[in-house]
Amino acid sequence: MKYAIIIPDGCADEPQESLGGKSPLAAANTPNMDAIAAAGAVGRANNVPEHLPAGSDVANLSLLGYNPNEYFTGRAPLEAAAQGIALAAEDWAIRCNLVTVQDQTMRSFTAGHITSEEAAELLKALQEELGGDLLEFVPGVSYRNLLLYRGEKSPAPFSQDTRTTPPHDLTDKSVADDYPRGPGSDLLSELMSRSVEIFADHPVNKKRIAAGKPPATNVWLWGIGKRPALKSFQDVYGRSGKMITAVDLLRGLAALVGWDRIEVPGATGYTDTDYAAKGKYAIDALPTTDIICVHVEAPDEASHEGDAAAKIKALEEIDRHIVGPLHEALKKQGDYRILVTPDHPTPVRTKTHSHGFVPLTICGSGVSADEYTTYDEENAGRSALSFDDGWRMMRHFLDS
Structure with a gap:
């Protein structure tokens, strides 16, 4: 079984009056994310406990399957790693x-x-x-x-x-x-x-x-x-992993859980990142790992700038150049599962991270299709697939 995780950082958002009451995710043209939703399941996860800061550090730690109440010590130590x-x-x-x-x-x-x-x-x-x-x-x-x-x-x-x-x-x-x-x-x-x-x-x-x-x-x-004491992903979940990101926080998390890191030329951590290069490098890595994880900072950066149009464009680029090609490659190589989910919400209105559930969608081998055919916050909010403790979602994705 091969696994792929795509993290469009901060993509979860609110309905926008300027978008006719849609969120940027719902307004974006994302046929490949919607295809995953139609073939599999849509749900939601709460990656940041209310008593912890709503940052990418806590949220991504949780997304990768580590209880932040047990393992979170601060953001900077992750970047030092x-x-x-x-x-x-x-x-x-x-x-x-x-x-x-x-x-x-x-x-x-x-x-x-x-x-x-x-x-x-x-x-x-x-x-x-x-x-x-x-x-x-x-x-x-x-x-x-x-x-x-x-x-x-x-x-x-x-x-x-x-x-x-x-x-x-x-x-x-x-x-x-x-x-x-x-x-x-x-x-x-x-x-x-x-x-x-x-x-x-x-x-x-x-x-x-x-x-x-x-x-x-x-x-x-x-x-x-101070330095955290994270157990290796291999020891906890029995799979190897590789991370593609342009952000030191995710590089550090990968290092601390024992994942290899793939550096992609043209990956900037901003909206001008080379989306196609990230997709290509992810496909190339499939034969040598159990899990390939692609993190893209661009939607979060657009939110911090209060730019809904830039956020929509980033989501469409992720869909076209990463989600679509990677999903096709997975289907050709055998059994697989693919997950698309952000770490935390970053509303364009507030320009900052917030607590709350984020939408997720999973499809692939052994994943039953539900009634939802599009990937967005509204469908995620209706779904019965919900993780109040977001860190529990990883076990479901890998083993359910």
């Missing part, structure tokens, strides 16, 4: 976004999608001014970077009660009441404040302003946590 960074038991990892804050308002949680090369220069300046044996600023991809606190020589002031706010939750909102709080928050707030001074006259920002681009005004620290 993606970069092969070893965390000692005393270490803490912290997400370090480059952002644009003006007049105490989050104008851009990506600093205008700053380039990785520009980000590396800014992180180098932070390391020279603020880093040392305890603090290590680690460049990542674009605005997504890390800060490591090495706690062997000096215990960290943080705890599980340290609270931070994801910057993408603050788009076009005041940040005044959302700085870190709890144990160690003074240190985090001080580092964020110091970065303003360091970035103010940096050559990278001077060039960006001259080119009409938003500057990276400071870092925003969030997603703090």
